[in-house]
Amino acid sequence: MRTSPPPHPLQVPAPELSRWAASTDGVRYVHERVADTEGPEVLITALVHGNEYAGALALDSFLRGGLQPRRGRITAVFCNISAFATFDPQSPDSSRFVDEDFNRVWAPAQLDGTRRSAELARAREIRPFVERATHLLDLHSMHEPCAPLLVTGLLPRNIAFAQSLGTASQVVADQGHADGVRMRDYGHFGDAAGSGIALLLEAGQHWELSSVQTSRNVLMRFLVRAGVLDRSDVPFGWLLPDVSPPAPVEVTHRVVARSMEFEFAQDFRGGETIRHAGTSIAHDAGEPVRTPYDNCVLVMPSIRQLRPGVTTVRLGRRMLAAPAVV
Ligand SMILES: [Zn+2]
Incomplete structure (x- = not known):
């Protein structure tokens, strides 16, 4: 039997996230920033897979920056924190999940059912935030050093939104997975007649510096495009130059x-x-x-x-x- 390839080097260390454990709304590692003016409900999620911390670094830095939305609400969630807690630099590929893939449990029948797992328990906690979101950006990264991707599902509105962000990420329209429903395909986000926007970023290899930069760039562009921030609100150093993306x-x-x-x-x-x-x-x-x-x-x-x-x-x-x- 072949052995698995050696892990890629950790260019950036795992973030220290314990400061975000306590939250005002009672759900651990969930933080909200609310504007005085009505507007979109934007949800940004990281660590759906416990070893994919490039997105968590971007989200941590966003929260520490104290930026407030101009309109609506920004909710930041570190998702599979139990898996992330087992992250071991000596074995960095092994903390993807605890019991099962967090990104395959989002069928309502699973969430409403009686089956238990660490991931289902956390998904049930986070579900109300997913349900109320008008816009979801789910920050992931990849096993291998690959060019970044924005995964949209098949609905034209998501493909168009991703394409309009002006990043180098390849927009990929796909059908989801046969072995379970992803968070970005949950409920109203998969409704052809609806208006919910949900994108999944695959930022590059999990522990590369460029994946953190890509996550930061896409995060801020998503917030501006959703309408919770103006472009002039984005602090210096977050955005990469505008790019005309390749065809989806x-x-x-x-x-x-x-x-x-x-x-x-x-x-x-x-x-x-x-x-x-x-x-x-x-x-x-x-x-x-x-x-x-x-x-x-x-x-x-x-x-x-x-x-x-x-x-x-x-x-x-x-x-x-x-x-x-x-
Ligand atoms: Zn992932």
Whole structure:
């Protein structure tokens, strides 16, 4: 059996978050900033996965900065704090969750059911904040050093919102996961007739400095675009230059490992466009894995969690036109 690759180095240390444990609304690690004027209900979440602390560093720094919304409310939540509490720099890949993936428990039947786990308990605490949010930005990062992504689901309003942020992040429209519902796909966020905006940022490798910078940039741009802040409110040093993002990619296929012998043909980093249909991009159980169509885009290749049944890369098509900004 193959051994898993060595962990990537920790360019930035894990944040010290205990100061945020106590909160005014009684739910641990949940903090609200409220304006005098009515406005959007913006929810920013970090540490949905316990070892993905780039987003937590950005959120910690946002809270410490004391910035107040001009309109509406900003709620900041450090989600899977029990998993984060087990973070060990000697084994940094092992604190993703305690009992199960926090980002697969968001079906109402799961949340309303009687099953118990550390993640379900925390999701049940956070659920009211998710339900009241008009805008959700969920800050994640990736196993491998990959170009950043904004994951939107398939609704045009989310794709357009992500595209309008003016960041270098590749907008990825995908269908969610067969093995459980993500927080960003919860309830009203998945309603085609609704207006809720929910984005999931994959900022780059978990512990790289650039992932923290990407998280900070996207966080502030999201707050401005949602309308709780004006651009002139953003403190110096948070924003990266405006970028015209590449055309969105719609995920059409997931490549699922069939064996422990799965191996990519090259050191793919994500975002590569494979020109010809039928190109072999990997081998699995002695068979080539081929691209299904011309100009196929690779999204988040990784074999770090390799076992049969795990997604190793998503395949997508560039959308010819992004939906209009609403
Ligand atoms: Zn994650």
